[in-house]
Amino acid sequence: MKRFACGDVVAGCNWTMQVADEGELMSLIADHVAEAHGITTIDDELVAVVREHIQLVS
Numbered sequence: 001m002k003r004f005a006c007g008d009v010v011a012g013c014n015w016t017m018q019v020a021d022e023g024e025l026m027s028l029i030a031d032h033v034a035e036a037h038g039i040t041t042i043d044d045e046l047v048a049v050v051r052e053h054i055q056l057v058s
C-alpha cells in the first residue's frame with residue numbers, strides 16, 4: 001500500500017490517503033489539493049515533493 005499524509009507537505013492539513021496504486025494515489029491527491037487547498041496546477045515540482053512523502057506501508 002502507498003500512503004500519503006497531506007500534513008507532511010501542507011502544515012495543518014490532516015487529510016491522509018492510502019491505496020494500493022501510486023497512480024491512483026496521485027489522482028486522489030490532485031483532487032484533494034484542488035478541493036481543499038485551491039491548487040489546481042500540479043507541476044513537476046509539486047509531483048516531486050508529493051512523491052518524496054509517499055510512504056510504503058504493508
Ligand SMILES: [Zn+2]
Pocket residue numbers: 006007010013014015032033036037
Ligand atoms: Zn491537504
